[in-house]
Amino acid sequence: MPRPRVHDLDDALDAAERLAVEGGPSAVTLRAVAGATEMSNGAIYHAFGSRGGLVGRAWLRAAHRFLGVQQESVEQALACLSADGRAAAVDAVVAAADSPAIFAERFxxxxxxxxxxxxxxxxxxxxxxxxxxxxxxxxxxxTELFTRLALALWERKDGRAVEVIESCVVGLPTGLLLHGRRKPDTAMRRHLEVAVRAVLDLDPPTPGKRHEINTKGSS
Incomplete structure (x- = not known):
C-alpha cells in the first residue's frame, strides 16, 4: 500500500492568512484552504478539526511569531541592564514598541x-x-512583559506604572507606527522612538495620587 502523504500544515496556515487578508474573515473556509493548497478537505479537517481550529491555529501562529520577535528584541536590550540599568530599561521599552516594524519585515x-x-x-x-x-x-x-519592563525601569509594578509601559508598547505604536496600515518606514520608527523616550523621561504618577488630590480639594 502507498504511504499516506504527509502535509506541511504551515501551508494551510499560510493559505488561511492570505485568504483572510485578501478576502476578509468569511473567505477562510476549509474548502477555500484546500483549493489554495495540495491538501484535501478531509486532510485539513483531520489536522484542525474544524474551521475554528484552523483559523485559531493561524492566529496563534502569527501571534507567537510576533511575541517571539518582541521578546528577542527586549532580551537583547536588557542584556546590558547590569552595566547601565536605566538606559537598558529605556532601550528595552523602545525595542518592544518597535517590534511591529521588525515583525512586518520578517513575516x-x-x-x-x-x-x-x-x-x-x-x-x-x-x-x-x-x-x-x-x-x-x-x-x-x-501583561507580564509590561510588568517586567516597569520593574526594570522604576522598580514598580503597580497599575499606574504598568499603564505607562502599555501606552509606550501598544498605544504609541498603534498611533504612530501602524497608522493607515502602511508599512513602517525609517521616519515613522524614529518618531516612535522619540515619543517613547519622551514619555519615559517622566516618572509614572504615584498610585492613589489622584484620589488624594480630589480628597484635599473637596475638604
Missing part, C-alpha cells in the same frame, strides 16, 4: 493578518477549547 503576511483582520470576526464561536485557552494566555504574556 509580512502574518503582520498584515494580525493588523487588518479582527480576531473576533475571524474566530467567531467555533474555536476548540484548547485553542481558546491558548488565546486567553496571550494577554497574560503581554
Amino acid at each position: 509580512p503576511q502574518s503582520s498584515r493578518f494580525l493588523l487588518t483582520v479582527r480576531r473576533d470576526e475571524l474566530l467567531g464561536a467555533d474555536v476548540p477549547e484548547g485553542v481558546s485557552d491558548e488565546l486567553s494566555r496571550l494577554d497574560s504574556v503581554l
Whole structure:
C-alpha cells in the first residue's frame, strides 16, 4: 500500500492568512484552504478539526511569531541592564514598541493578518477549547512583559506604572507606527522612538495620587 502523504500544515496556515487578508474573515473556509493548497478537505479537517481550529491555529501562529520577535528584541536590550540599568530599561521599552516594524519585515503576511483582520470576526464561536485557552494566555504574556519592563525601569509594578509601559508598547505604536496600515518606514520608527523616550523621561504618577488630590480639594 502507498504511504499516506504527509502535509506541511504551515501551508494551510499560510493559505488561511492570505485568504483572510485578501478576502476578509468569511473567505477562510476549509474548502477555500484546500483549493489554495495540495491538501484535501478531509486532510485539513483531520489536522484542525474544524474551521475554528484552523483559523485559531493561524492566529496563534502569527501571534507567537510576533511575541517571539518582541521578546528577542527586549532580551537583547536588557542584556546590558547590569552595566547601565536605566538606559537598558529605556532601550528595552523602545525595542518592544518597535517590534511591529521588525515583525512586518520578517513575516509580512502574518503582520498584515494580525493588523487588518479582527480576531473576533475571524474566530467567531467555533474555536476548540484548547485553542481558546491558548488565546486567553496571550494577554497574560503581554501583561507580564509590561510588568517586567516597569520593574526594570522604576522598580514598580503597580497599575499606574504598568499603564505607562502599555501606552509606550501598544498605544504609541498603534498611533504612530501602524497608522493607515502602511508599512513602517525609517521616519515613522524614529518618531516612535522619540515619543517613547519622551514619555519615559517622566516618572509614572504615584498610585492613589489622584484620589488624594480630589480628597484635599473637596475638604
